[in-house]
Amino acid sequence: xxxxxxxxxxxxxxxxxxxxxxxxxxxxxxxxxxxxxxxxxxxxxxxxxxxxxxxxxxxxxxxxxxxxxxxxxxxxxxxxxxxxxxxxxxxxxxxxxxxxxxxxxxxxxxxxxxxxxxxxxxxxxxxxxxxxxxxxxxxxxx
Numbered sequence: 001x002x003x004x005x006x007x008x009x010x011x012x013x014x015x016x017x018x019x020x021x022x023x024x025x026x027x028x029x030x031x032x033x034x035x036x037x038x039x040x041x042x043x044x045x046x047x048x049x050x051x052x053x054x055x056x057x058x059x060x061x062x063x064x065x066x067x068x069x070x071x072x073x074x075x076x077x078x079x080x081x082x083x084x085x086x087x088x089x090x091x092x093x094x095x096x097x098x099x100x101x102x103x104x105x106x107x108x109x110x111x112x113x114x115x116x117x118x119x120x121x122x123x124x125x126x127x128x129x130x131x132x133x134x135x136x137x138x139x140x141x142x
Contacts, residue, residue, distance in 0.1 A: 010064040011106040023055035
């Protein structure tokens with residue numbers, strides 16, 4: 001158990017893609033979707049520091065508590081957001097996320113840099129594809 005005096009710094013950078021990487025998340029949809037995700041997360045005790053993305057994927061930085069489980073957090077965010085998009089008829093076709101997602105731990109000293117990277121997603125993806133971005137993360141070795 002974590003005592004009230006404990007200081008826990010668990011930061012996770014997650015990336016999740018639209019099913020089949022379809023470019024369904026237009027700018028207006030992303031604007032309302034990301035606001036909804038932050039609201040849903042806050043209502044469920046999930047601390048989303050930042051969320052942003054492009055037409056085919058989303059990045060977020062989560063600050064997790066020791067009692068939280070990443071798989072449960074991602075299931076909550078992804079299930080709720082897909083249902084919300086579909087029920088609100090924000091796009092013409094049925095919406096869903098890819099089955100998997102990427103998750104990377106972030107050092108407290110690097111959180112600011114990752115938040116800046118996420119805020120500049122549209123600019124970043126003018127020159128880099130999602131696949132090339134994911135390849136870089138897969139090549140990270142310790």
